[in-house]
Amino acid sequence: MAINQKVLEELLNQYPSKVKRNRKKHIIIKDSALARQEIEANTRTIPGIITNRGCAFAGCKGVVLGPLKDVIHIVHGPIGCAFYTWGARRNKAKSEDPTKNFINYCVSTDMQESDIVFGGEKKLARMIDEVMEIFKPNAIFISATCPVGLIGDDLQAVAKAAQEKHGIPILAFNCEGYKGVSQSAGHHIANNGLMEGVIGQGDWEEAPGKYPINILGEYNIGGDSWEVERILKEIGYTVIAVMTGDGSYEELKNAHVAELNLVQCHRSINYIADMLETKYGTPWLKVNFIGVQATIDSLRNMALYFGDPALIQKTEEVIARELARVEPILGQYKKICQGKTAFCFVGGSRGHHYQGLYAELGIETVLAGYEFAHRDDYEGRDVIPEIKLDADTKNIPDLHVTPDERRFRLKISPERMEELKKKIPLRNYKGMNIEMKDGSIIVDDLNHFETEEFIRLLKPDIFSSGIKDKYVVQKMGIPSKQLHSYDYSGPYAGFNGAVNFARDIAMAFTSPTWNFITPPWKNEPLLEGTIAEGGCSEC
Ligand code: CFM
Numbered sequence: 001m002a003i004n005q006k007v008l009e010e011l012l013n014q015y016p017s018k019v020k021r022n023r024k025k026h027i028i029i030k031d032s033a034l035a036r037q038e039i040e041a042n043t044r045t046i047p048g049i050i051t052n053r054g055c056a057f058a059g060c061k062g063v064v065l066g067p068l069k070d071v072i073h074i075v076h077g078p079i080g081c082a083f084y085t086w087g088a089r090r091n092k093a094k095s096e097d098p099t100k101n102f103i104n105y106c107v108s109t110d111m112q113e114s115d116i117v118f119g120g121e122k123k124l125a126r127m128i129d130e131v132m133e134i135f136k137p138n139a140i141f142i143s144a145t146c147p148v149g150l151i152g153d154d155l156q157a158v159a160k161a162a163q164e165k166h167g168i169p170i171l172a173f174n175c176e177g178y179k180g181v182s183q184s185a186g187h188h189i190a191n192n193g194l195m196e197g198v199i200g201q202g203d204w205e206e207a208p209g210k211y212p213i214n215i216l217g218e219y220n221i222g223g224d225s226w227e228v229e230r231i232l233k234e235i236g237y238t239v240i241a242v243m244t245g246d247g248s249y250e251e252l253k254n255a256h257v258a259e260l261n262l263v264q265c266h267r268s269i270n271y272i273a274d275m276l277e278t279k280y281g282t283p284w285l286k287v288n289f290i291g292v293q294a295t296i297d298s299l300r301n302m303a304l305y306f307g308d309p310a311l312i313q314k315t316e317e318v319i320a321r322e323l324a325r326v327e328p329i330l331g332q333y334k335k336i337c338q339g340k341t342a343f344c345f346v347g348g349s350r351g352h353h354y355q356g357l358y359a360e361l362g363i364e365t366v367l368a369g370y371e372f373a374h375r376d377d378y379e380g381r382d383v384i385p386e387i388k389l390d391a392d393t394k395n396i397p398d399l400h401v402t403p404d405e406r407r408f409r410l411k412i413s414p415e416r417m418e419e420l421k422k423k424i425p426l427r428n429y430k431g432m433n434i435e436m437k438d439g440s441i442i443v444d445d446l447n448h449f450e451t452e453e454f455i456r457l458l459k460p461d462i463f464s465s466g467i468k469d470k471y472v473v474q475k476m477g478i479p480s481k482q483l484h485s486y487d488y489s490g491p492y493a494g495f496n497g498a499v500n501f502a503r504d505i506a507m508a509f510t511s512p513t514w515n516f517i518t519p520p521w522k523n524e525p526l527l528e529g530t531i532a533e534g535g536c537s538e539c
Pocket of ligand 1: 063089219268348351
């Protein structure tokens, strides 16, 4: 069943009128005949609604900073905040030096009632001393949780004094969970801190190899960045830093020497991408390594940016070889997947990125959305100037960087920039909506009530989201693929990732489990209506 405005209205009518007015602005039925379709995003979730969103602390410590492996991340707050953000995200890391990989540790000041009453600064300072004694990390990052902001501990002062005492970089992030409306606020805070205190701190003045690049917004979930790096290194790129999957303070501090910044997850890191361009003159290119065609397009766009015929040729060779290897395997899985439909609802970029991979398997995405994206992630960056800044957004300061006097160098001339921008997404992201089919549903901050309602109406063959709604949906008889954690599988990026994903999705469809589950609507009538007198013209 397709959803039209009338059906959508009926769904929304189940809300109290104030809630209905609010939610209506977050849901679109795609219609390309309309000049524009605006969606409301990055605003507060209505209290009482079961959202999938996280908090600013989750976005800062959990998402952007956490994957840096040679850093000890101190969670200044009660132990629950530390425990529930410990190892919950599958950002993998390995290290040549096992004494410098702290990804498995959970370090917290474990604030107690007396710390809340009398302040936690001394405890934090003692903890830093202890961390230095035990781990000797390359850097220490301190992330604040809600009570720290409420009692007013001065983290920046503690960090500054400890840095002078110990002689290593010690950075504090005021990412209290209540800041902003979701984890998106935490991304911004982390971006600002990394730009101010890490990137550019290294002493490299030039890159150690050819075609030097950074990969931004790639967090190595399930090993994704290892697959991306495998392909890029084979073509001949020098990867300076990955932000931040399997990344390190040591790599990040020299990220200023890259000639191009790739942006995989636009939502979580567009701030650093823009600031790097202002400060060092390095442009950014939107890429997507999820899906075979998206990977190929990204590789070709990168080669075009550098414009070296040898690089272009090598890119085509690697593409041809990889395609010959993976296409026959994907063809087998496609036979199982063809003609099916999917919901694709993830945080701030995967709701878009996975649609191409689904399409390659013959699966149509009939509903998609983001938990906490901003309007530009839906409608493209052109809308940024018209986004109204509310009090929640203003809460997160914008960092104003200026060109670095010594290191700023335009990597390509303005003329070439203009020429390239016509061909490749340099400094640009067109958003998710443009690629969705007419009649498909786009929902911002999809909640659990709407999840169930849309499933009843559209009956997708697969639902892709996260752990918070996975089992509710599976109890409805519909396979659910977690696109945050990948259900302990992966990588799903690049060529090998596409094969892994196709295998896992085909396995979900063919599992006999679904024969043992009776979805709630099975015994309910599918149509409700009254019998009118007389007949229509055809009966
Ligand atoms: Fe970016 Fe992410 Fe995502 Fe994200 Fe996340 Fe994640 Fe995500 Mo979960 S950084 S916005 S805050 S791609 S943890 S690796 S899967 S919600 S869609």
